[in-house]
Amino acid sequence: MDRRALLASMLAIRAFEDALAAHSDAGFQLYSSGEEAVAVGVCEALRPVDQLLSSGRSIGPALARGLDPGVVMAELLGRADGPCKGKGGRGHLAQPGAGFFGAHAVVGGNLTIAAGVALAMRMQRAGGIVACIFGDGACGSGALHETMNIAALWKLPLLLVCDDNGWSISTPREAALAARSPADLAAPFGIRAASVDGMDVLAVRDAAAALVAHVRGGAGPAFLVCDAERFSSHSTATRELRSPAAMDAVRARCPIQRLLRTLRDAGALDDAAFAAMERDAGEAAARALAFAERSPPTGVDEIGRDVD
Amino acid sequence: MIYALAVPGPIEDVEELRVLQWHGEPGTRFEAGELVVELETHKAVVEVRAARPGVLRAILCPAGDWQAVGRTLALIGDDADEPLPAPDAAGAPFEVAFEVT
Amino acid sequence: MSTEGAGKVFFAEAIARALRESMERDPRVVILGQDVGRFGGAYREFAGLHARFGDERVRDMPVAEASMVGVGVGAAAAGLRPLVSITYMDFVTLGLDPLVNYGAKLRYKTGGQLAAPVVVKTTAGAKGQGVAHSQSLEAWLVGVAGLKVVAPSTPSDAYGLMLAALAEDGPVVYVDHKRLFPTAGELAHAPAPVPIGRALVRRSGGDVTIATHSYMCRVADAAADRLSAEGIDCEIVDLRTLWPLDVATVAASVARTGALLTLEEGQLACGIGAEVAFRVREEVGRMRVSRLGAARAPVSGNPRLEAATLPRADDVVAAVRRLIDAKANEP
Numbered sequence: 191m192d193r194r195a196l197l198a199s200m201l202a203i204r205a206f207e208d209a210l211a212a213h214s215d216a217g218f219q220l221y222s223s224g225e226e227a228v229a230v231g232v233c234e235a236l237r238p239v240d241q242l243l244s245s246g247r248s249i250g251p252a253l254a255r256g257l258d259p260g261v262v263m264a265e266l267l268g269r270a271d272g273p274c275k276g277k278g279g280r281g282h283l284a285q286p287g288a289g290f291f292g293a294h295a296v297v298g299g300n301l302t303i304a305a306g307v308a309l310a311m312r313m314q315r316a317g318g319i320v321a322c323i324f325g326d327g328a329c330g331s332g333a334l335h336e337t338m339n340i341a342a343l344w345k346l347p348l349l350l351v352c353d354d355n356g357w358s359i360s361t362p363r364e365a366a367l368a369a370r371s372p373a374d375l376a377a378p379f380g381i382r383a384a385s386v387d388g389m390d391v392l393a394v395r396d397a398a399a400a401l402v403a404h405v406r407g408g409a410g411p412a413f414l415v416c417d418a419e420r421f422s423s424h425s426t427a428t429r430e431l432r433s434p435a436a437m438d439a440v441r442a443r444c445p446i447q448r449l450l451r452t453l454r455d456a457g458a459l460d461d462a463a464f465a466a467m468e469r470d471a472g473e474a475a476a477r478a479l480a481f482a483e484r485s486p487p488t489g490v491d492e493i494g495r496d497v498d
Numbered sequence: 499m500i501y502a503l504a505v506p507g508p509i510e511d512v513e514e515l516r517v518l519q520w521h522g523e524p525g526t527r528f529e530a531g532e533l534v535v536e537l538e539t540h541k542a543v544v545e546v547r548a549a550r551p552g553v554l555r556a557i558l559c560p561a562g563d564w565q566a567v568g569r570t571l572a573l574i575g576d577d578a579d580e581p582l583p584a585p586d587a588a589g590a591p592f593e594v595a596f597e598v599t
Numbered sequence: 600m601s602t603e604g605a606g607k608v609f610f611a612e613a614i615a616r617a618l619r620e621s622m623e624r625d626p627r628v629v630i631l632g633q634d635v636g637r638f639g640g641a642y643r644e645f646a647g648l649h650a651r652f653g654d655e656r657v658r659d660m661p662v663a664e665a666s667m668v669g670v671g672v673g674a675a676a677a678g679l680r681p682l683v684s685i686t687y688m689d690f691v692t693l694g695l696d697p698l699v700n701y702g703a704k705l706r707y708k709t710g711g712q713l714a715a716p717v718v719v720k721t722t723a724g725a726k727g728q729g730v731a732h733s734q735s736l737e738a739w740l741v742g743v744a745g746l747k748v749v750a751p752s753t754p755s756d757a758y759g760l761m762l763a764a765l766a767e768d769g770p771v772v773y774v775d776h777k778r779l780f781p782t783a784g785e786l787a788h789a790p791a792p793v794p795i796g797r798a799l800v801r802r803s804g805g806d807v808t809i810a811t812h813s814y815m816c817r818v819a820d821a822a823a824d825r826l827s828a829e830g831i832d833c834e835i836v837d838l839r840t841l842w843p844l845d846v847a848t849v850a851a852s853v854a855r856t857g858a859l860l861t862l863e864e865g866q867l868a869c870g871i872g873a874e875v876a877f878r879v880r881e882e883v884g885r886m887r888v889s890r891l892g893a894a895r896a897p898v899s900g901n902p903r904l905e906a907a908t909l910p911r912a913d914d915v916v917a918a919v920r921r922l923i924d925a926k927a928n929e930p
Contacts, residue, residue, distance in 0.1 A: 274710035275710035278709055287712070296696060303672060306672060310676075333669070492710075
């Protein structure tokens, strides 16, 4: 994907979330705005045969992976045309056929699962790797320790991606993790790690590509820490704790503006072209919303299906 | 005299065992300390050794058969020729030493 | 240990045989857990499997049940058919997040796109090992939509339910019991899967129905022997599957006997017996019913305390006599 395409991918996520946030039925959501570069940069290194897992902050990862925005919106709005028939919602969004094994809303709950998926893919000689995006909030969990341990012992084809936005809802990372950096957690297991500016999609892309090559080569797992910022509060049910001044500093790191500046400085994109890209993203988001609104709400008869 | 070689015990946690292997056949003479038969429990092998000399006269539970602790596995005699009693005639017990491995 | 052909086998041998046959037929079946490899399992229930199938398919894991279950569930979701061995049921607690919050929910939450055909095999029951190595927690799992729970009481059913569990397309918890491993029983010449969701009348009798499972079937049987000498004939229904429960078989029995005793080693509060009793009552209407289970206390490893905390044959005999007396005194 060229740099314009990376920019378009981030714009698509931003516009999608703007459209969703403005919708009266949006419900309980966790937004990826601000953190788009993490998912977009990582997905750039993945192939169709690979599988991506994420936390409950799934919109960025799902769209970056290439899922159709219309069906994603349908899932988020509880409609029958969502890939999970509207039964999973954002917290459990999944489309394994498109390489998105799925989101899981339990903090750290997808980590050992991802190791299992990696084991199966290797044993079945599927040829793919597994990437699992999780937040820094999961770094204090035993699940991460156990996942790194088994992935290292068995040399599993697993890329662990810590989307480190510095917060576990209201607790800053420094109060939640004794290690200086999440990347420090990998060393005891002999896992190759890298830390990168998670607001610079090109840096994320390059770091992810290097680690994915390591993993794909059969050398075992890798750990990528992306220093990122979320533009919203933790969720639509959580109030913002950061001051307006702090938020100004956060937004100044916008990954979209960052790449735009890089492209503009290189003469590869002008304001008019960017404005057109923004319009396209807005229109695509509007189409996704329209598709979702036309989709019938999930019928209550679905309660009895897919249980056993 | 004809003696009854029984499944030794008590063995903790064990009620019945399977005969794994006889280390002799009718006519084989065992000295004290020699391995006569191995039995299997659910988790171990029991080595049954003669505590004194004797001749194996009849195997009542061949390999693969099951038997409970205290029940007869075989008839042992002082010599090879003495006529065997009727099957249900009780014999004095043949002393053994056993080890759970 | 020899296992092939018909005949009598130890409980663990029946499990090993079912696994060996399943692993030979289906390369997707793998075993994950503690001491499952060269050691052959804490009860020798995996004996011979590592030698036959190697490190790839029989994998020892660190003592970390959350990752044992999580890796098993994830691998199942991605196409394998793992058996995860949790040596003590007490420690299934450590694996409840991946089992309950992911594995049991996976088919539903993905709208049918994914499912986790994993068998979590775990050993329940008290046998002198103390408060944290003695529990029977199967009743907890029966309340999780998306999980099936089975509990064999004989080698034949240990074999048959293992085959059936491995063939299921979703998660199954297979609960055996420490005190069943020393037991032996007949395996048919051409043994077959035992259908999940089907109870079995182990012993016929017209005076009282005892609905029970796992090791308690043997306690019930010992009690029934003593009661038959008094002229009281017990019908023992071995539930075999705890979810989905075969209410019809128990109800048909109670419709004839008019009296139901539920018997379990676990706690009575929200236990298997509570579910069985209520569901059977919905089917048959009025009946005499009583439940027996552990005393409401942790199960100490102290032998005197342990024995007195759990239901014994004496307790079953007394409970049946009370039920019979109550039946006799009904207007």
